[in-house]
Amino acid sequence: MKELLMTQLLPELINYLLLLLLGAIFALFHRWTGIQIDARHRDALQSALANGAKLLLQPGGTIDDALNYVLQSVPDALKRFRLSDDRVRELLEPHVLSLPKLPEIVTSIARDDHAIEDAVDAGIRRGLKDAVASGERAARSILR
Known part of the structure; x- marks a missing residue:
């Protein structure tokens, strides 16, 4: 009986345990790399938003220029986070307001x-x- 368990049941049990262990390792790896990818996309998006806002400081810079810059710079991040043009425009607002000198377009709106x-x-x-x-x-x- 012991011999039967050792020859037929134990190898099957080891196979199932190995599959379970490999599945757990794969799930942890996938979770970790997914987090890393999201962090890279988030950082790239924040950088593009900040640089797009800086475009407003140039003479003749418009919010559309800033929006187009972001849309062209980080299309993968926008797709990953499913951001619409309107949402990107909303995300640009705090970056514009944090500029050391407000763009002419913002100050002209404020005067009206x-x-x-x-x-x-x-x-x-x-x-x-x-x-x-x-x-x-x-x-x-x-x-x-």
Whole structure:
């Protein structure tokens, strides 16, 4: 009986354990390399956004120039993170605002009736209105 176990069952058990071990190693490797790839794409995207924002400091630089620069510089990262043109434009905004000198296009907008302050105020009001409506919906659903 012992001989039967050693000759027929033990080799099969070892094969299954090896397959399990190889599967675990492959899963860990895939997870680690996936994280590394995401980090490289994220770093490349951040660099392209910063460089695109710097294009606005050049005479005649527009937001479209910055957007096109990002779209052409890191197409793989944009595809990986599934970013639309509008989302890239949103991601450019903090990079533009962090420039040491605001581009002429931003300062000209700011001079027009305090457009930036008005936009911020409108966004805050819209956010508060949405929060109140959400709270009211939650209260109604609880009362039902």
